[in-house]
Amino acid sequence: MNVLLSVEGLEKSFKDKKVLHGISFEVHSGEIMAILGPNGAGKSTTIRSIMGILMPDEGSVIFHNHKGKGIPRNKIGYLPEERGLYKDVRVMDILLYLAELKDYPLDKAKQRAMEYLKKLDLEGKEHVKMEELSKGMAQKVQFISSIIHEPELLILDEPFSGLDPVSQEVLKTEIRNLAKSGTAILLSSHQMNLVEEMCDRVFMIQRGHKVIYGTLEDVKKQYANFKCTIHGKNDISLLEKIPEVVRVEQTDDTSILYLTKDVEAPKWLKTLPDEIVINELTLDRVSLHEIFIDIATDKNLLKDSERQSLEEVGGTNA
Numbered sequence: 398m399n400v401l402l403s404v405e406g407l408e409k410s411f412k413d414k415k416v417l418h419g420i421s422f423e424v425h426s427g428e429i430m431a432i433l434g435p436n437g438a439g440k441s442t443t444i445r446s447i448m449g450i451l452m453p454d455e456g457s458v459i460f461h462n463h464k465g466k467g468i469p470r471n472k473i474g475y476l477p478e479e480r481g482l483y484k485d486v487r488v489m490d491i492l493l494y495l496a497e498l499k500d501y502p503l504d505k506a507k508q509r510a511m512e513y514l515k516k517l518d519l520e521g522k523e524h525v526k527m528e529e530l531s532k533g534m535a536q537k538v539q540f541i542s543s544i545i546h547e548p549e550l551l552i553l554d555e556p557f558s559g560l561d562p563v564s565q566e567v568l569k570t571e572i573r574n575l576a577k578s579g580t581a582i583l584l585s586s587h588q589m590n591l592v593e594e595m596c597d598r599v600f601m602i603q604r605g606h607k608v609i610y611g612t613l614e615d616v617k618k619q620y621a622n623f624k625c626t627i628h629g630k631n632d633i634s635l636l637e638k639i640p641e642v643v644r645v646e647q648t649d650d651t652s653i654l655y656l657t658k659d660v661e662a663p664k665w666l667k668t669l670p671d672e673i674v675i676n677e678l679t680l681d682r683v684s685l686h687e688i689f690i691d692i693a694t695d696k697n698l699l700k701d702s703e704r705q706s707l708e709e710v711g712g713t714n715a
């Protein structure tokens with residue numbers, strides 16, 4: 398495990414409003430790490446602090462063990478949330494211009510540009526003006542511009558938004574390949590299914606505070622308890638009395654039973670009372686999407702003790 402980036406104790410206020418409270422995490426070479434959180438949680442402020450666009454009030458950004466020097470521009474790639482930055486320029490010209498800004502050799506840049514244009518289904522578009530491309534095509538070019546110079550750290554802000562399912566798959570493959578070849582990737586996304594599919598570790602922030610930090614496996618193991626969905630008309634009071642049931646949600650004839658953390662699923666199934674009506678039953682783990690909603694809406698399905706232990710393992714368990 399090679400720690401490429403350490404963010405330590407970031408604090409930031411805008412006027413008298415504090416938006417980051419002691420934000421700390423690491424990104425390792427070769428991993429895809431997700432930064433998650435509801436709107437306004439502080440993700441962009443964190444990313445801007447890493448990029449050196451914003452100065453945090455406290456804390457540091459350490460790259461390759463070097464503190465306070467900022468990250469050299471040729472070592473970092475950034476796909477910002479804002480899209481469509483370049484209009485009246487041709488695809489290849491903008492890619493080569495950006496590579497040159499990062500001191501990357503032009504012949505290699507041209508070769509990489511052609512390679513990625515082909516991979517992302519943009520072959521033959523190198524002389525087209527950016528404004529003539531569709532939104533999705535322009536976004537793919539912007540992605541290429543963020544990796545043209547082979548950065549060690551790649552920050553992707555909502556890379557999949559606006560892409561069709563086929564393009565999403567292609568981009569997923571390329572992002573995974575970059576991680577496999579050693580790039581450290583920090584990915585911000587609201588699409589929890591994609592995060593679940595792609596990321597090794599997650600950092601979740603809410604109102605400027607860290608709420609979850611750990612490997613996806615830890616998060617799942619420690620937080621994504623089992624839930625049992627029963628289709629059939631049942632009295633909620635009967636379901637609530639079943640051992641190991643923490644909470645029941647009911648809509649029409651469907652009941653979702655959230656179970657305690659250490660439940661042994663096969664044994665638990667045998668404890669179901671005979672009088673329960675079961676037309677259909679599924680038992681699965683709570684998804685990252687549900688974990689996110691639980692935290693973002695302050696439902697606190699996750700007990701404080703569990704959250705505490707997750708935060709403790711976050712930095713060390715990858």
Ligand SMILES: Nc1ncnc2c1ncn2[C@@H]1O[C@H](COP(=O)(O)OP(=O)(O)OP(=O)(O)O)[C@@H](O)[C@H]1O
Binds near residue numbers: 411439
């Ligand atoms: N330049 C600024 N001046 C004042 N307040 C700001 C500024 N930038 C961000 N904020 C505030 O800081 C908080 C965190 O914002 P930030 O953009 O980091 O959230 P985010 O997690 O990226 O949200 P989103 O998912 O909506 O992009 C918000 O309350 C926002 O209003």
